[in-house]
Amino acid sequence: MTGLKRLLAATAFTAAAVSGAATQGALAQETIFLSTQLRPIEEATKVRQIILRGAPGPVTFVVEEPSPFQTRMDAETAAGKRTISMVGALHGELSPLVGSKGLDPVDDLAARARERGVPEAMLALGKLGTDRQMYIPWMQATYIMAARKEALQYLPAGADINALSYAQLKDWAKAIQDRTGKRALGFPAGQKGLMPRFFQGYLYPSYTGGVVSTFKNADAEAMWAAFKDLWTHVNPNSASYDFMQEPLMAGEVMIAFDHVARLKDALVAAPNDYVTFPAPSAGKGRGFMPVVAGLGIAPGAPNRAGAAAAIDHLLKPETQVTMARELGFFPVVKADLPTDLPGGITLLVEGVAKTQGAKDALVSLLPVGLGAKSGEFSKVYMDTFQAIVLRGAPIRATLDAQAATLQTIMNETKAPCWAPDKPSDGACKVN
Amino acid sequence: MTNNRLLPYLLIAPATVFLVLLFVVPLVQTIALAFMDNGVASLTNFRKMAGDLNFGLSIGNTFLLVLAVIPLQICMALVMAMMIQKMDKGRDLVLWIWIIPLGISDLAAGLVWLAILQDRGYVNTVLNMLGLVDGPVNWLSYEAPVSLFVGVVLAEVWRATAIVLVILVAGLQLIPKEYGEAAEIFGAGPWTRFRKITLPLLKPSIQSALILRTVLAFEVFAVVYALSGRNFPVLVGEAYAWQHVNQNNGVAAVYAILVMAISLAATVIYIRALRTPPEMQP
Numbered sequence: 001m002t003g004l005k006r007l008l009a010a011t012a013f014t015a016a017a018v019s020g021a022a023t024q025g026a027l028a029q030e031t032i033f034l035s036t037q038l039r040p041i042e043e044a045t046k047v048r049q050i051i052l053r054g055a056p057g058p059v060t061f062v063v064e065e066p067s068p069f070q071t072r073m074d075a076e077t078a079a080g081k082r083t084i085s086m087v088g089a090l091h092g093e094l095s096p097l098v099g100s101k102g103l104d105p106v107d108d109l110a111a112r113a114r115e116r117g118v119p120e121a122m123l124a125l126g127k128l129g130t131d132r133q134m135y136i137p138w139m140q141a142t143y144i145m146a147a148r149k150e151a152l153q154y155l156p157a158g159a160d161i162n163a164l165s166y167a168q169l170k171d172w173a174k175a176i177q178d179r180t181g182k183r184a185l186g187f188p189a190g191q192k193g194l195m196p197r198f199f200q201g202y203l204y205p206s207y208t209g210g211v212v213s214t215f216k217n218a219d220a221e222a223m224w225a226a227f228k229d230l231w232t233h234v235n236p237n238s239a240s241y242d243f244m245q246e247p248l249m250a251g252e253v254m255i256a257f258d259h260v261a262r263l264k265d266a267l268v269a270a271p272n273d274y275v276t277f278p279a280p281s282a283g284k285g286r287g288f289m290p291v292v293a294g295l296g297i298a299p300g301a302p303n304r305a306g307a308a309a310a311i312d313h314l315l316k317p318e319t320q321v322t323m324a325r326e327l328g329f330f331p332v333v334k335a336d337l338p339t340d341l342p343g344g345i346t347l348l349v350e351g352v353a354k355t356q357g358a359k360d361a362l363v364s365l366l367p368v369g370l371g372a373k374s375g376e377f378s379k380v381y382m383d384t385f386q387a388i389v390l391r392g393a394p395i396r397a398t399l400d401a402q403a404a405t406l407q408t409i410m411n412e413t414k415a416p417c418w419a420p421d422k423p424s425d426g427a428c429k430v431n
Numbered sequence: 432m433t434n435n436r437l438l439p440y441l442l443i444a445p446a447t448v449f450l451v452l453l454f455v456v457p458l459v460q461t462i463a464l465a466f467m468d469n470g471v472a473s474l475t476n477f478r479k480m481a482g483d484l485n486f487g488l489s490i491g492n493t494f495l496l497v498l499a500v501i502p503l504q505i506c507m508a509l510v511m512a513m514m515i516q517k518m519d520k521g522r523d524l525v526l527w528i529w530i531i532p533l534g535i536s537d538l539a540a541g542l543v544w545l546a547i548l549q550d551r552g553y554v555n556t557v558l559n560m561l562g563l564v565d566g567p568v569n570w571l572s573y574e575a576p577v578s579l580f581v582g583v584v585l586a587e588v589w590r591a592t593a594i595v596l597v598i599l600v601a602g603l604q605l606i607p608k609e610y611g612e613a614a615e616i617f618g619a620g621p622w623t624r625f626r627k628i629t630l631p632l633l634k635p636s637i638q639s640a641l642i643l644r645t646v647l648a649f650e651v652f653a654v655v656y657a658l659s660g661r662n663f664p665v666l667v668g669e670a671y672a673w674q675h676v677n678q679n680n681g682v683a684a685v686y687a688i689l690v691m692a693i694s695l696a697a698t699v700i701y702i703r704a705l706r707t708p709p710e711m712q713p
Contacts (some may be wrong), residue, residue, distance in 0.1 A: 375678030
C-alpha cells in the first residue's frame with residue numbers, strides 16, 4: 001500500500017518535474033518573433049532592448065516587409081519546417097495566413113487578453129472570419145491629419161480645424177494655392193502608401209455611410225466629383241508619396257493625411273511646428289478607421305510556450321504604455337497613458353483622441369473576411385481613384401465597371417458586409 | 432573510347448542540372464500558376480490581366496520605351512565604339528569610365544536619376560540658380576508625362592548603353608585591319624568603309640547586343656519604379672504589383688509569361704532578320 005502510494009507520489013513528482021522542466025526548457029529556448037511592424041532600425045532596436053527585455057525567455061525579434069513576410073510564412077508551411085514561432089503583423093497582413101494555414105488558433109490566450117481589457121469587438125476582429133481566435137490584438141493606431149503651423153493662417157474664416165468638412169479642406173488648400181502658388185495638400189498615394197485605407201475608412205464612409213454596399217450609388221458619384229475637384233489643389237507628387245512625414249519635413253506639403261506611424265518622424269523631430277487634427281467630414285459623418293496589429297502563433301511552432309509567454313508579456317499594461325511612449329502605437333488593453341509623453345507623441349495622442357472623440361465620428365472596420373483577396377479589394381479603390389482622378393475617366397462608367405470587380409471579390413469570398421455597411425445575409429452586395 | 436564520348440556530356444552536366452533546377456522547374460511552376468485558379472485549370476488569371484486597368488497602358492509604355500531606348504543605345508554605342516577604336520592614348524581610361532554604369536544596380540541608377548530630376552533635385556537647383564524657373568518644376572509627376580518619359584529614357588540610356596558598348600568594342604576588335612586598308616587603297620572614304628566593311632562584319636555583335644538589350648528592356652522595372660512610382664506602368668511593374676500589392680500570384684505569373692513570350696518573339700525576329708551566313712563572318 002505504502003509502496004503503491006510512494007510509487008504514485010514518485011510518478012506525480014517526476015511528471016511535474018518533467019513538465020516543469022519542459023516549460024523551463026521552452027522558455028530558455030529562443031523564440032523567433034517575425035514582425036512586419038516596427039521595422040525601422042530605431043524602432044526594432046527599441047523593441048529588442050526595451051520592450052522585450054522583460055520577456056520571460058529569450059525572444060529574437062526579426063522584421064520583414066509585408067510581402068516577404070507572406071512568402072516566408074507560406075514557404076515554411078509548404079516545407080513543413082518552422083523556424084518562426086510567433087508573428088506580429090497588421091490585421092490585413094494576418095488575414096491571408098488563415099487561408100494558407102500559417103496561423104495556429106490561440107483561443108487559450110484570448111481569456112487573458114479579455115481580462116486585461118482588450119475590447120470585445122477587437123477580439124472578434126482577431127477571429128478573421130473563423131470561429132477560433134486566430135490572433136491576439138497587439139497594438140492599435142489610426143490615421144490622422146497633420147499640418148505645419150504656417151498653414152493655419154490660410155484656414156477659411158469660421159472653420160474649426162478639429163471639425164473640418166471636406167469642402168473646408170478644399171477651401172483651405174485653395175487659399176494656400178492662391179496665396180503662395182503651392183499645392184500644399186498631400187496624400188500617401190504612392191505604390192507603398194496607405195491611400196486605399198483613406199478611401200475605405202475615411203472618404204467613402206463620410207460621403208456615403210458605407211464602403212462596399214454604397215460603392216457606386218449617387219452619393220459615391222457626387223463624392224468622386226468633389227474629390228476630383230479637391231485634387232486640383234493636391235501636390236501632384238502625391239501619386240509617389242509612400243510616407244507623408246518626409247514631404248512634411250521638407251516643406252513640400254503643409255497639410256497631410258497618413259497613418260500615425262508614418263507621420264511620427266516629422267512630429268517627433270519638431271513638435272512645435274505642427275498641429276494634428278481629425279480627417280474631414282461630409283454628409284454622413286466623419287469616417288475613421290482604427291488599425292489593429294495582432295500577434296499570432298505559427299502552427300507547429302518550434303517554441304509555442306515561449307511564444308505564448310512573449311504574447312502575455314507584450315499585453316501587460318506596463319509594456320503597452322512603454323510601446324506608446326517609445327513607438328507611438330497605442331494600447332489595446334486597459335492602460336492609462338502617462339501625461340509626460342514626448343512632444344511628438346503627445347501630438348499623435350491628441351490627434352487620435354480628437355478623431356475618436358469627434359461628435360460625428362463614424363467607425364469603419366478593417367475589411368473582414370476577405371482573406372487573400374484583401375489586396376485585390378484595395379486595388380478596386382485605387383484603380384477607381386487612378387481612373388477618375390488621375391486619368392480623368394468618366395465617373396459613372398468607372399464606378400459601374402469597378403463595382404462588377406468588387407462584387408466578384410465579395411461573391412468569391414462570401415464576405416458579409418462589415419461596419420459601416422449594414423449587416424448582410426451572405427456576400428455583401430454592391431449597390 | 433567510351434570515356435571520350437561521355438566526356439562532353441559530363442562536362443555540361445553541372446550547368447544543365449543547375450539550369451533545370453533553377454530555370455526549368457520555376458518556369459513550369461509559373462506556367463502552372465498562370466493556368467490555375469483555386470487549384471482548378473482555368474483562364475481566370477488571363478481574363479483578369481486583360482481586364483486590368485493598367486494592362487493596355489503597361490504594354491504600350493513598355494513597347495514605347497523599348498522603341499525609344501534601343502535604337503538610341505545602339506547608335507550611341509556604335510559611335511562610342513568607333514571613337515575608342517581610333518584612340519591611341521588613354522583608350523583604356525575612357526573605356527573604363529564609360530562602363531562605370533554597368534557596375535551600378537538598376538535601382539541605384541534609378542535613385543541617382545531621381546536625385547537629379549525630383550522637385551528639389553539637381554536639375555531644378557541649377558535651373559533656379561540660372562533664373563530660368565521660379566520654384567521647383569515637377570518633371571516626374573503624372574501631370575508631366577512627356578518629361579517623365581524623357582527622364583526614364585535618359586536613365587535607361589545612361590544605365591545600359593555600356594553593355595552594348597562592351598559587346599561592340601569586342602566585335603570591332605575581331606575585324607581584321609586588312610579589309611579597311613585594302614578598301615582605303617581602292618579609294619573608299621571613311622563613311623564608305625564604315626558602311627561597307629565595318630557594319631556588315633559587326634553584324635553578329637550587333638545581333639547579340641540587340642537581343643541582350645531588348646530582352647532586358649522588356650524586363651525594365653527598377654529604374655521606372657524609382658523614377659515614376661505608379662505614374663508610368665510597365666509590364667514587369669504590373670507583375671510586381673499583382674504579386675506584392677494585390678497578392679495574386681496567378682495574375683503575376685500571367686504577366687511574367689507575357690513578358691517572356693514578348694522577349695522570345697523579339698529574339699526570334701532578331702535572329703531571322705540579322706542572320707549572317709558563315710562565309711560572311713570575320
